[in-house]
Amino acid sequence: MDQAIITDYNQRALAAQNEFTRYEKLANRYSLLRLVVFGLIVLGIYFAVIYNNIFIVLGAFIALGFVFAWLVAKQSGFEKQKQYYKNLNSVTENEVAGISTRANLYDNGNGFNNDKHFYTADLDIFGNLSLFQMLNRAATFAGCSRLAAWLSKPAAKDVILKHQHAVQEIGTKNSWKLDLQARLLFAIKEPVNHLEQLITYLHFPLNLKGEAWLSKYAKIAPWLLGAAIILSWYYYPAKMLAVLIGLANMSIIFSRAAYIQKTDLIAGKIGHVLGNYAGVFEKIEQESWQADCNINLALVIKNDGTSMRIKELSILINKLNYHLNIYVGFFLNLFLLWDIRQIIAIENWKRNNRQNLENAFNVIAEFEALISISGLHINNPNWAFPGIVDDGGYTLVAQQLAHPLINTNQAVKNDYELRDTYKIDIITGSNMAGKSTFLRTIGINTVLALCGAPVCADSMQVSVITMVSYMRIKDSLNESTSTFKAELDRLQMLLAAVEGEEKIFFLIDEMLRGTNSVDKYLGSKAVIEQIISKKGVGMVATHDLQIAQLEQKYPDYIRNFYFDIQVLDGEMLFDYKIKNGECKTFNASMLLKRIGIDIEA
Structure with missing residues (x-):
């Protein structure tokens, strides 16, 4: 956490709060003056009735009316400034909250969640404590939709590079960024479809x-009534003419x-x-x-x-x-x-x-999406903008890569290298050792990279690839879908994507959990071999060491990595660092023993 950034935001927020207080006092003062002037106008009308003199009304209305209108305009300006500085204070304090606690006053994107999407549900792209919640600074629904679209599908290389340059430039204009956010903050409270209605x-x-003749008459009406009022001063029957013109004007309004x-x-x-x-x-x-x-x-x-x-x-x-x-x-x-x-x-x-x-x-929608990403750049200046490569194979290379949604003080960084090739990486390891988190770290940073955002790493290079995940498989009572059926549906989607899409990078976490161990191994092995035949590329995390043995059959295609534990005085220690090879240490028996289940007994 960069304390200098937080200090800067706190100073900005305090300055905005001081300006808000100043304009609030001015608005209240002018509101009181308006009340006084309005009272004088009513008093003028009263004396006109007492003395039967229409010129008292006319004089009071003209003289005090201009003063009243001026006060209204001034107070309106002060109210706008007051609201602006209130909003500026809110969006600035929101940046501090975002850095400190991941809180965000903007929409968290839950409405964009889709369990059937290639990767958004598994990688925490939308919803509470999601990437979208961390990023979003869009007040309009159109802006939210634009940002959601960028996170839901990789852009072309030229578009990614344009976004990077735009984000980097906005990153040097933090005052402008916060100013625009303050001016747009009103849209959060507007109906979702207010722009469509407009x-x-x-x-x-x-x-x-009758628009044509009404337009012409409206231009001469004040002159006619004014002339009739002045004429009535010299010629008493003209008062009736003034009354008739006034009644005609009001009848037009009512009609x-x-x-x-x-x-x-x-x-x-x-x-x-x-x-x-x-x-x-x-x-x-x-x-x-x-x-x-x-x-x-x-x-x-x-x-x-x-x-x-x-x-x-x-x-x-x-x-x-x-x-x-x-x-x-x-x-x-x-x-x-x-x-x-x-x-x-x-x-x-x-x-x-x-x-x-x-x-x-x-x-505006496009700028809101760019502003959202630029906020990530401003608040995390050590994050790197990735290089976008277009080699014939797959490239995903990262140094000191960490999960962007995990607190900086807790996140463990790892290196990973897949350079212009076709590989499937089998990742074995014990429970809670970090396999699933590593898959999500690769996935979520790739999503950031391919929309033009910086990534939580010292450096990164990546091809334009589409992520497909198989991680959080859920049954559905509404759709009469068992866990195993849901897994089969997801596998079918994955295999179709590998065959049909140009460059798919898959993330599989513990395949076929909904069936017995024999079928699980045989099914998982068959799936991986079919993906190899389709030249698919990605990662498979598993507890099943037999899957790791596929490296012997496909040495040019399969690579083995693992996460392990160390046991010291009966305590399990996790370093969450990825290593080459197969895992040899597992912890299920120790975890079961802690809750009173002794496997050996």
Whole structure:
């Protein structure tokens, strides 16, 4: 654990907390001032009624209305800043928690779990205490899905290298990374499909009845009413004209209430969301990039002016929300036909700007996945970016490789070498000696390597391979599947993959556990020999020493490795280090004896 990294995060979190406190005080102060100004407006109306003088209302509304609007804008800005620094504090403290305890406020990816996938269930890719939980910094469902897709299938070599360069560059921009996370944190609380709803809304026309003449009338309505009010000062009967114009304006608003409500129902809920996304797009556009992947992603939205266009729509929707204050809404609609103006402006925006927004939101998803991986790089600076090789055979070479989900102080590092060849490694050893953990260490680091992430090793080289695992075989009452049937299904999938996929690397942990020892050995031997005939490559962990004897029959294809124990004063000591050859020491009898079962007796 790098204490300097934690210290840096703690300092950032404290600075964000101080800014949050400052803006909270400012927001509260301006909220009080708004209340005072609103009271003065009501007082102006009261005196206008007492003295029967409409100009008192007009003067109070104009003078104090501008002050009130200014205070609303200022307080709104302070509230946004307050929320931003609160989010910044949260995402920064989350990094400290992630390093210290593996805790994470982001989704753990449990929804992406699939027991029938080639490897994700066996290698702890998704779910509680998983690789996804460790990595994920995506607030949007689209971002989570993108990261899950990267972890579920190896990318092509050129894509992996592009991801590596992008991640390394973002790793030098930790302030930018945390800033973007803070701006996107709101999306965690949004419905999973909120972006789909937004896109659907943008493509769905309102078809406002009489839109053409309403658009023209809304422009002249305030001048007509204003002129009638001024004229009434000199010519008393003109008061009736002013009243009639006001009633006409309000009747137009009421007659189009269904359209206003329809727009308000959908758009009103996404106004602040769009404003938040506009800020995200702007930060991506404004950043200076060097890595090709980051440059190309930023150009998608920069060339289209996405941030400005989204901000325009957000402003229009927020203006429509002014009517949520019944008094403000009444005066705005009376003089300006405010709601009509805004829904027409929103529809015009939709007609002119709805194209290509799907691509823009895909950019955010891509950056969230890259940010997630870059966090792993920033928080673990000693981890290595692997070399991606494209030899004719299989390459998987690693020095000082450890499991990324095991605490650094407890993880045991091992070396492994498979260089441009075709081999099956048989790994024997006693219970709890480390066989299964080693298989998972190889698998999970390979998954990281082939999505563009750093690996928990001093160095690594790997071919673009697809992992297939046979480890946690479970029965299923719902599917009427016994353990043995589940094992057969998994074996069938593995053999089909070895034959059909280009480069499969399999991980088998104790094959055919659901049957008797004779059938287990004969079946396991037959499976391995069939895999050899298909030129399959991978690892088999087993307690069965007879399987290790296959090396004598296939000396050019089978290699033997083992994990052992040492017994000192009746205590079993594990070093969890892989060694060449077959295991000679087993511990099942000692473990049984500890719980009161004496095999010899």
